[in-house]
Amino acid sequence: HGPGDIVSLQDLLRPDLRGRTPYGAPQLDVPVAVNTNESSYPVPPEVVETILRRVGEVAPTLNRYPDREFTALRQALAAYLARTTGVPLQTDRLWAGNGSNEVLLHIVQAFGGHGRTALGFTPSYSMHPIIAATAGTAWVDGLRDSDPTVFDIDAELAVRQAREADPQVVFLCSPNNPTGTALDLEVVRAVYDAAPRAIVVVDEAYAEFARPGTPSAITLLEGRDRLVVTRTMSKAFACAGLRLGYLTAAPELIDLLRLVRMPYHLSSVTQATALAALEHADTMLSMVDAIKATRDRLVQGTTDLGLQPVPSDANFVLVGGFADARHTWQALLERGVLVRDVGIPHHLRITAGTPDEAEAVLAALRDVLDTTG
Ligand code: PMP
Numbered sequence: 001h002g003p004g005d006i007v008s009l010q011d012l013l014r015p016d017l018r019g020r021t022p023y024g025a026p027q028l029d030v031p032v033a034v035n036t037n038e039s040s041y042p043v044p045p046e047v048v049e050t051i052l053r054r055v056g057e058v059a060p061t062l063n064r065y066p067d068r069e070f071t072a073l074r075q076a077l078a079a080y081l082a083r084t085t086g087v088p089l090q091t092d093r094l095w096a097g098n099g100s101n102e103v104l105l106h107i108v109q110a111f112g113g114h115g116r117t118a119l120g121f122t123p124s125y126s127m128h129p130i131i132a133a134t135a136g137t138a139w140v141d142g143l144r145d146s147d148p149t150v151f152d153i154d155a156e157l158a159v160r161q162a163r164e165a166d167p168q169v170v171f172l173c174s175p176n177n178p179t180g181t182a183l184d185l186e187v188v189r190a191v192y193d194a195a196p197r198a199i200v201v202v203d204e205a206y207a208e209f210a211r212p213g214t215p216s217a218i219t220l221l222e223g224r225d226r227l228v229v230t231r232t233m234s235k236a237f238a239c240a241g242l243r244l245g246y247l248t249a250a251p252e253l254i255d256l257l258r259l260v261r262m263p264y265h266l267s268s269v270t271q272a273t274a275l276a277a278l279e280h281a282d283t284m285l286s287m288v289d290a291i292k293a294t295r296d297r298l299v300q301g302t303t304d305l306g307l308q309p310v311p312s313d314a315n316f317v318l319v320g321g322f323a324d325a326r327h328t329w330q331a332l333l334e335r336g337v338l339v340r341d342v343g344i345p346h347h348l349r350i351t352a353g354t355p356d357e358a359e360a361v362l363a364a365l366r367d368v369l370d371t372t373g
Contacts, residue, residue, distance in 0.1 A: 032360045064268075104127070169198055339351075
């Protein structure tokens with residue numbers, strides 16, 4: 001064998017990765033892109049100004065590595081969470097990464113891995129099993145309910161599956177992507193107790209959009225050293241392009257995440273930009289109310305069309321009642337509307353964008369349903 005030999009790269013790939021497909025939400029240039037649960041609202045000019053100023057301040061120092069412990073950013077994130085949840089939080093309970101995907105990866109790198117198991121309750125965020133797999137973690141695909149058309153988690157069934165799988169990592173998601181509804185905290189408590197050797201992750205990427213009276217799992221952290229709650233600036237903070245996700249957990253757990261992160265994983269530019277956005281938290285979050293109103297409009301509008309939207313605590317709505325979801329997805333795309341086919345039969349997921357986008361989605365839906373019956 002010499003350097004010119006043809007070797008199939010598939011054969012060189014880690015056996016547990018062969019035949020897998022990468023994450024691939026389409027990024028298409030269409031008039032109405034409502035398929036990845038981003039904010040449709042651009043960053044307001046006054047926030048852009050602060051971002052430019054803060055990035056300008058760090059630009060001459062880019063010859064140096066960033067603050068490895070991103071202390072100022074952790075302080076700002078802790079203050080934001082404490083203010084919005086009422087739970088007092090110190091900097092040592094905060095961790096961040098390039099998107100919540102990266103902080104989730106840190107969890108499985110530290111607590112999952114080869115010979116270990118992660119449990120999730122499907123349908124949920126499609127990246128949870130992929131992130132587990134990248135770290136070589138076995139995946140147990142749990143059921144949310146014995147009836148696959150019910151999307152709320154049945155606590156008793158979840159407990160039974162947690163006992164059986166005896167996992168090292170459990171993924172919960174509240175509000176759940178792609179179904180939209182928040183979890184009863186009773187489920188979190190029950191699963192935590194039923195999996196005594198597991199890190200229990202509650203992915204709260206959409207928490208800020210929850211309907212009134214929905215408490216965060218952050219209120220459960222006290223006395224639960226294996227509980228982790230993840231958040232992101234990609235949704236409510238309208239900063240998907242920034243790539244900043246974070247988590248809160250016991251200080252001892254956060255200390256262990258330092259074992260797996262790459263040194264200086266949050267660039268100076270990222271830290272400066274995130275700090276600027278957090279300085280304007282109220283402005284950034286003022287769009288959340290508008291988005292919630294648009295979400296409720298989508299729920300009402302799709303109900304009026306004879307469809308079956310799932311109750312939503314998020315910035316999207318899972319809509320059921322399509323004879324052929326794939327066909328409707330294509331027909332909507334032909335009308336300039338990109339929604340998400342999440343693989344649940346008869347359902348499509350629609351992000352709540354601007355009011356105009358919601359009306360465009362509803363008009364396109366009406367047209368498609370009129371044409372296809
Ligand atoms: N968790 C959930 C439930 C999500 O829906 C998403 C994004 N679609 C993420 C995490 C990851 O978001 P990010 O990496 O942008 O923080």
